[in-house]
Amino acid sequence: MSVVGVQGEERHEYTKAESRHIRRRSLRLLGSLLSPMRPTLALTIVVVLISTAGQVAGPAIIAYGIDRGLPALLEQDWFPLAFAGGAYLLTGLVGGFLIAWYIRLSARISQAVLIDLRKRVFLHTQKLSLEFHESYTSGRIISRQTSDLDSIRELLDSGVNALVQGLLYMGMTAVMLVVMDPVSGLILAVALVPLFMLTRWFQVRSQVLFRRSRVVSAKLIVHFVETMTGIRAVKAFRKERRNERDFAGVVEDYRDVNAKVVGLFGTYEPGLMLIGNTTIAAVLLFGAFRVVDESLAIGALLAAVLYTRRFFDPMEDLAMFYNSYQSAASALEKISGVLEEEPSVPDPVKPVDLWKAEGHVRFDDVEFAYTPERVILPHFDLDIPAGQTIALVGSTGAGKSTLAKLISRFYDPSDGRVTLDGVDLRDLHPKDLRRAIVMVTQEAYLFSGTVADNIALGRPDASFDEIVAAAKAVGAHAFIESLPNGYDTDVNKRGGRVSAGQRQLISFARAFLANPAVLILDEATSSLDIPSERLVQEALQTLLADRTAVIIAHRLSTVAIADRVLVMEHGRIVEDGAPAELIGGTGRFAKLHAAWRDSLV
Numbered sequence: 260m261s262v263v264g265v266q267g268e269e270r271h272e273y274t275k276a277e278s279r280h281i282r283r284r285s286l287r288l289l290g291s292l293l294s295p296m297r298p299t300l301a302l303t304i305v306v307v308l309i310s311t312a313g314q315v316a317g318p319a320i321i322a323y324g325i326d327r328g329l330p331a332l333l334e335q336d337w338f339p340l341a342f343a344g345g346a347y348l349l350t351g352l353v354g355g356f357l358i359a360w361y362i363r364l365s366a367r368i369s370q371a372v373l374i375d376l377r378k379r380v381f382l383h384t385q386k387l388s389l390e391f392h393e394s395y396t397s398g399r400i401i402s403r404q405t406s407d408l409d410s411i412r413e414l415l416d417s418g419v420n421a422l423v424q425g426l427l428y429m430g431m432t433a434v435m436l437v438v439m440d441p442v443s444g445l446i447l448a449v450a451l452v453p454l455f456m457l458t459r460w461f462q463v464r465s466q467v468l469f470r471r472s473r474v475v476s477a478k479l480i481v482h483f484v485e486t487m488t489g490i491r492a493v494k495a496f497r498k499e500r501r502n503e504r505d506f507a508g509v510v511e512d513y514r515d516v517n518a519k520v521v522g523l524f525g526t527y528e529p530g531l532m533l534i535g536n537t538t539i540a541a542v543l544l545f546g547a548f549r550v551v552d553e554s555l556a557i558g559a560l561l562a563a564v565l566y567t568r569r570f571f572d573p574m575e576d577l578a579m580f581y582n583s584y585q586s587a588a589s590a591l592e593k594i595s596g597v598l599e600e601e602p603s604v605p606d607p608v609k610p611v612d613l614w615k616a617e618g619h620v621r622f623d624d625v626e627f628a629y630t631p632e633r634v635i636l637p638h639f640d641l642d643i644p645a646g647q648t649i650a651l652v653g654s655t656g657a658g659k660s661t662l663a664k665l666i667s668r669f670y671d672p673s674d675g676r677v678t679l680d681g682v683d684l685r686d687l688h689p690k691d692l693r694r695a696i697v698m699v700t701q702e703a704y705l706f707s708g709t710v711a712d713n714i715a716l717g718r719p720d721a722s723f724d725e726i727v728a729a730a731k732a733v734g735a736h737a738f739i740e741s742l743p744n745g746y747d748t749d750v751n752k753r754g755g756r757v758s759a760g761q762r763q764l765i766s767f768a769r770a771f772l773a774n775p776a777v778l779i780l781d782e783a784t785s786s787l788d789i790p791s792e793r794l795v796q797e798a799l800q801t802l803l804a805d806r807t808a809v810i811i812a813h814r815l816s817t818v819a820i821a822d823r824v825l826v827m828e829h830g831r832i833v834e835d836g837a838p839a840e841l842i843g844g845t846g847r848f849a850k851l852h853a854a855w856r857d858s859l860v
C-alpha cells in the first residue's frame with residue numbers, strides 16, 4: 260500500500276484498501292483527540308439529545324392541543340389546551356437553555372481538540388528526521404499547520420453543531436412521524452430512496468473534488484512560500500514572469516475545482532427541495548383523504564405535515580456543512596498522514612549514556628543511500644582520533660555533506676555503523692549525542708531574538724558573562740558591541756541586520772559555548788572579504804582547539820590549519836594525509852592546491 264504516512268498525499272483517488280487505511284487512520288486520530296474529553300463529551304451528548312427531543316415534541320403538542328384541547332374547550336374544559344400551551348412554552352424555554360449549554364460544551368471540546376491537534380502537528384513535524392523535511396517541502400508543512408487546521412477549526416466552530424443537531428433532529432422527527440401517523444411515515448420512507456441516491460451521488464463526486472481542492476490550495480501555498488523564501492534567487496534570475504505564469508496556472512486549477520464544487524451544489528440543493536416538496540404534497544394529499552374519512556385527526560395531519568417539512572429542514576444545512584465536513588475530513592486525512600510518519604532516525608530503546616565524550620569517531624563498513632536506487636557511500640571506513648582536525652575536500656556531489664550528516668546522525672547508515680568513542684550513534688542517548696556533536700551549517704541560521712539569545716542556543720543555561728566570553732574567544736565581541744543595542748540587538752530588526760561573515764562569527768560563538776567534543780563545520784562558500792576572512796580564520800583556530808573537527812573546506816586557506824586532509828570522490832576517500840604531505844605529492848589535492856596558489860599570484 261502506498262499511502263502510509265504522507266505517501267500518495269497528492270493523489271485524489273485511492274483503491275478501496277487505501278481508502279480504508281486512510282479512514283481508519285483519521286478515525287483513530289479523532290478518537291485519540293476526543294478521548295481525554297470523554298466526560299464532557301458524554302454530558303454534551305445527553306444535553307443535545309434532550310434539547311433536540313424538546314424541539315421535536317413541538318408538532319406533537321400542537322396536535323394534542325388541536326385534537327384534544329379544542330374539543331375539550333367546547334365543553335368548557337380549559338385544562339388540555341392550557342396543558343398543551345404550557346408544555347409548548349416549557350419545551351421552548353428548556354430547549355433554549357439546553358441549546359445554549361450545548362453550544363458552550365461543544366465549544367470547549369472543539370477548542371481542546373484543536374489545541375491538542377496543533378501541538379501534535381508541530382511537535383511531531385519537529386521530531387521527524389531531516390530525511391522527511393528534505394523531501395516534504397516547507398510549503399506543504401505550512402499548509403498542514405494553516406489551511407488544514409483552519410478547515411478543521413471551521414467545522415468544529417460551526418459545522419459540527421449543525422451536523423449533530425441536524426442528524427439527531429432528522430432521526431427523531433422520522434420516529435415521531437412513524438409513531439403519530441405510520442402512513443405518512445411510509446411515504447417518507449419511500450422518499451428516502453431518491454434522497455439517499457441523490458446524497459450518495461453528491462458525496463462520491465464532492466469527495467473527489469474536495470480532495471482535489473485541498474491539493475490545489477496546498478500547491479498555492481507551496482508556490483507562495485517557495486517564491487517568498489527564495490525571493491533573492493527569483494529576482495536575481497528574473498524568474499518573476501515564469502512564476503507569474505505558473506501561479507496563474509495553479510490559480511486557474513483552483514478556480515476550476517471551485518466552479519465544479521459550486522456546480523455540484525447547484526444540482527444537489529434543488530434536487531433536495533424537489534424531493535422535500537413532493538413528499539410534503541404526498542403526505543398532505545393522503546392525509547386529507549383520511550381526514551375526510553375520519554381515519555386521521557386533523558391535528559395529527561398538521562403534525563405529520565410539520566414533521567415531514569421539518570425532516571427536510573436540516574437537509575440544506577447538512578448539505579452546506581457537508582462542504583466544511585469534507586474539507587475537514589480530507590484535512591484530517593492529510594494531518595493523520597503526517598502524524599503517521601515515523602522519524603527515520605529513531606531514538607534508542609536502551610540509550611547509552613556518554614557523559615564526557617572524547618571525540619573518537621569511526622565509520623565501520625558504512626554503506627549509505629538516500630534512496631534505494633542510488634548508493635552514495637558504497638563502502639566507507641574512516642577512523643578520526645579524538646582531537647584531530649580534518650579538512651574534507653572534493654568535487655561537488657562527492658558526498659562530503661552526506662558524511663557530515665552521518666556523523667551528526669541526521670541520517671543513519673544503510674549498513675555498517677558510525678561510532679563515537681566506540682558507541683554506535685544509534686544507541687547513544689540523544690541528549691549526549693547533541694551535546695557531543697555539533698554541526699555548524701553553511702547558512703549559519705539566526706533565529707528571531709537577540710544576538711545573546713542566538714549565542715545562548717549553544718548552551719541555554721549559560722550566563723551572560725559566558726556568552727560574552729564565547730563571543731570574545733571567536734573574535735565576535737567587537738562587532739557585537741558596535742551594534743545598536745550590543746548583545747540585546749534583535750537580529751531581525753532593522754539595524755540589527757548582520758553580514759554573512761558576522762553571522763558566521765555568531766554561529767561560531769554559539770558552537771564555542773556548546774563546547775562539543777566533535778565539531779562539524781560546513782564552511783560557507785560565499786567568499787568573504789580579506790579582513791573578514793582573516794577574522795573568521797582566526798576564530799576557527801580558537802574554535803577547533805582541543806576537539807575533534809571535521810571541516811568541509813571550500814577555502815583552501817582553511818586546509819592549512821587541518822591536521823589531516825581527506826579528498827573525496829564519488830563517495831570514496833581517494834587521498835588521505837597531512838596537508839604538507841599531500842601538497843608535496845602528485846595527487847589530486849596537489850593539483851588543486853597548485854591551481855589555487857597560481858590564482859593568488
Ligand SMILES: Nc1ncnc2c1ncn2[C@@H]1O[C@H](COP(=O)(O)OP(=O)(O)OP(=O)(O)O)[C@@H](O)[C@H]1O
Pocket residue numbers: 393629630635653654655656657658659660661662
Ligand atoms: N536528501 C537527499 N536525497 C537524495 N539524494 C541526495 C540528498 N542529498 C544529497 N543527495 C545526493 O548525494 C550525493 C552527495 O551529496 P552531498 O551533498 O553529500 O555532496 P557534497 O560533496 O557535500 O557536495 P557539495 O560540495 O556540492 O555540497 C549527491 O549526488 C546528491 O545528489
